[in-house]
Amino acid sequence: MDINPVTLLPLSFDVTLIFLLLIIALLLIIVHIWRRADKRARMLFESWKRDEYARWKTWIQEEADARADVQAEARYRDWQRWEEQKIRQDAIRRSHSVIRGKITEHLIPWFSEFSYHPSDARFLGSPVDFIVFDGLSEGCLKEIVIVEVKTGSGSLSPRERSVARIIEEGKIRFEVIRKE
Template sequence: MAVDIGSVLALVLFLVLVATVIYYSRKTRQIQQEAQQQARIQAQQQAQAQFEQWVRQHTDQLRTQIEQVARDKFQAELEKWKNEAERQIRKDALSKSANTVLGRIGEEFAPFLVAGRYNVNPKDFRHLGSPVDFIAFKGLSDDKEVEIIFFEVKTGNQNLNTNERKVRDAINMKRVRYEVINFSEVLEETKKRLREEVEREVEES
């Protein structure tokens, strides 16, 4: 049986052509798949980059808004505190001023205000100021037995200071006495000390 060389060659060429078509078809699909995969990756990267840019942009805007709100709130609270502090300072100043005025009025008019309470004639009050405000010689103007009373004038919740407490304690412990000073004797003693000091200076020189 004779073999037709032409038919064989045609068959071989056909098979080669089919194989080539199949190969390039697969290669083309592979290239397309790789291109699609690369395109998807690039699209994802671009989308991620755009999303991150959007987040940064809106985060900055949100941070700016939050900072502005915080500044506005802080400024409002600061103004509120300043106004309240100023009102309190004015109130305290007025209160202290009123207490000072009342204290001075009390010191000046205490004899007239407390005279009836302690049954002391206002004429019997003597103003000292420190370390006690007044000494009253009760009964002196009425030619009666004299009682000596020490008065310290306070207003509000004021307390005695250290020196005032010392005077109070001395009076309560009866560490009080009466002395008569002969001023002529004092002058003579002073002159004598001066003469002695002068003589000592002369001897030493």
């Protein structure tokens, strides 16, 4: 058996040209489709990137706000404790001053600064501390003195100033009330 080689017929120039144009057209279509896909992929990537950025930015802001709230709350509690301690210390200091003043008011007739006989003094406490009937214990009343005792840098209250003003103006009198 003899084998005859198959001979390829030479393609005509027209068929080759059509085949070549077809390949070029297919390549152009593939390039066009590839460019559209690439453009779509870039758009999707940019959209995803914007969305992720916004999501992360929101999350970071929320975390920062939450941490700031925790820190602010802690600082507020510290400030509140500090202020409460300061207020308590001030209240204790004032309480000591008031108690010292009340004790001094009651004991002042026995101090050397009190220039009247202790038994001539009558404690009122309000609106003035004492009325002193100077000389009454010896049977010889010389004068009546209204005494207000102040300790430290204390000053007269408005009520005490009004009593002092009335006394200075001489608007003071003696009255007897009889009940039958």
